[in-house]
Amino acid sequence: MIKVGIVGGTGYTGVELLRLLANHSGVSVEVITSRSEEGVRIDDMYPNLRGHYDLQFTVPDVEALSECEAVFFATPHGVAMKMAPELVERGVKVIDLGADFRIKDLELWSQWYGMEHTSPELAAKAVYGLPEVNREAIKGAQMLACPGCYPTATQLGFLPLIENKLIDHRRLIADVKSGVSGAGRGANIGSLLCESSESMKAYAVAGHRHLPEIKQGLSEAAGRPVGLTFVPHLTPMIRGIHATLYGKLKDPTDGLQELFEARYADEPFVDVMPAGSHPETRSVKGANICRISVFRPQNDDTVVVLSAIDNLVKGAAGQAIQNMNIMFGLDEAEGLKHAGMMP
Incomplete structure (x- = not known):
């Protein structure tokens, strides 16, 4: 043990x-x-x-x-x-x-x-603990930095497109919503039920602390600095992150669904949903899973990726345990085989 x-x-x-x-x-x-x-x-x-x-x-x-x-x-x-x-x-x-x-x-x-x-x-x-990118380095790590919740959902959504140089790396947009638990358990007026219920708002539009972390990861994947507009929102739910990600395709083409499926085919905690699906935060609640879908609306040059995680699990504690399993040579999914909680 x-x-x-x-x-x-x-x-x-x-x-x-x-x-x-x-x-x-x-x-x-x-x-x-x-x-x-x-x-x-x-x-x-x-x-x-x-x-x-x-x-x-x-x-x-x-x-x-x-x-x-x-x-x-x-x-x-x-x-x-x-x-x-x-x-x-x-x-x-x-x-x-x-x-x-x-x-x-x-x-x-x-x-x-x-x-x-x-x-x-x-x-x-320190090794950055996004297993879908750094699994080999994680195996030998003694000091591990577990990614933030916003960076996890955003990077996993953009990575297949960035790695294959399919989108303009200078014009990335991440419109991301988070549940109130992302603000922590400390007393905070903004996260009180009467303040956050039946309302949604953007915050930190001028700059959020997770922005440099996301740009660092995507820039490493791109092999050059990326440009990213990142706008977080507080939504009236306890758990969950839903990222809507936008990029401009360099050469509009079919095959994006197959690209995502191939990239994450061997990843135990990334679920590329069938074409046309829309991931819901409730489907990942309590589970160490990132559900992703990809669209090219009206067959135009804009690609839209939807990425959903539980901010406390794949965005925090679950991913930390996933990393621990890798570090100690255990089954990567040990302790993390829970299905999402619905309703």
């Missing part, structure tokens, strides 16, 4: 890690931390986990975490980069669900996150 620790176990991604790992046959969760909830039992805070864990939240402690083989950081940015170096030095595999190690250009990272990066050496070694 792989001994696992989780730093930051009280947020939505932390409890989602606990929910998914409860059914993982190869993992034992040994440590769960929270400074604010020290001494509180997991099942007192999350009664859905009654019978699955007999653990209390503890204050983060490097000595205790070093007894684990893998440690997940489900924490705000700025936390993992302070603790991860010592854990890595002690031989622990670290999987950061936050943003500390996603962007390689640390000056750019500092511009978007408003603080100096304190672990540049580890950042240089």
Whole structure:
């Protein structure tokens, strides 16, 4: 059994890690931390986990975490980069669900996150954990940066087109909607039921922190810098991300459906839907799956890709576990074979 620790176990991604790992046959969760909830039992805070864990939240402690083989950081940015170096030095595999190690250009990272990066050496070694792109590098990783939710849905949708140089890489558009859980569990007026229900709004149109991460991944796939307009929206649902992605085809042609099917034929967690389908967020709720469909409306030169994920699973905790499985040589789908929850 792989001994696992989780730093930051009280947020939505932390409890989602606990929910998914409860059914993982190869993992034992040994440590769960929270400074604010020290001494509180997991099942007192999350009664859905009654019978699955007999653990209390503890204050983060490097000595205790070093007894684990893998440690997940489900924490705000700025936390993992302070603790991860010592854990890595002690031989622990670290999987950061936050943003500390996603962007390689640390000056750019500092511009978007408003603080100096304190672990540049580890950042240089970190592997970006999008399995559909970096599976081989993930196998040997000790420090892994789990992609953000918006970047996961957006990159998976654009990748077949970018890799095959079929669209104008300078004029990409991502119109993406997210459920309220993407804002986290902390008290926030904007995510209160009365504020977010029966309403939808765009936000961060001038620039969102996930923009440089998405551009980094797509630029690597394109072999040159891409131009991207990324507009996120808050929608009145708890979970889910729906990305509507637009590109201009260089040479309008048929065969896009076959292109996507071929690109993801061997990917266990990407489902290219039949031609003409429209993926729904409810079909991926609770599941570690990205459902994609591709269209060329009116047979014109615009391609539209629809990409749907659960922001807490394939966009966070599920993808982190998928990466852990790869890192330890386990079945990639272990603990992640849940079907989506409908209705």
